[in-house]
Amino acid sequence: MSKKPEQNNESPANQQIDTRIAAVRDLIFGENIQQYDSEFADVYDKIKALQDESRKNLSESVANIENKLADLESLVDHKFQDLNDDLEKKLADLDDEKADRRKLGKALEKIALMLQE
Template sequence: MENKSENSKATKANQVEDSRIAAVRDLIFGENIQQYNSEFEDVFNRIKALRDETQKNLGESVANLENKLADLESLMDHKFQDLNEDLDKKLADLDDEKADRKKLGKALEKIALMLQE
């Protein structure tokens, strides 16, 4: 019990001493501390505003990049389809040319047979 009462007396004495120190500190540095607190608050508000603006800009940039990637993907698909169509056309033309050679070969064979008769 004695220990508890001694502890509470020591705690009260520390609180009184702390309040006296705080009063002296406020007398000496009161205006400066208020000015510093005001400046710190301004700095914190600026940081918050910049962070919010940065987040907003980052979100817009990501959305812009996503749109550009979607456009690029669409363009690539379109180009791929065009190239496939061109390739199919070229292959069809080659097939026609080969068919023409076959026809030419048969025609030459007929001419050769006619000349032999």
């Protein structure tokens, strides 16, 4: 057989005792309970404020990092283009008939050093 949950079928005497117990509890602990409730409300408000501030800081940090990455990508692209232009210029300066290997080697070394920076 299944047990049916009790519905509010308390007798008036039980309700009166419960009311008295609640009144005594409020008399003894009323100030403390109100103080605790107030302190808990303050703590919850502070936690909420910290959560909001943390979310704001996180979103600002993510945006900042994304901007820095975009700047870095632009800088790398610009450096690469400069190096490519420099290489093309150096290769054009070399005499087609007499390709000087030393000049080419120095140009490639310079490009390698620039890439390492």
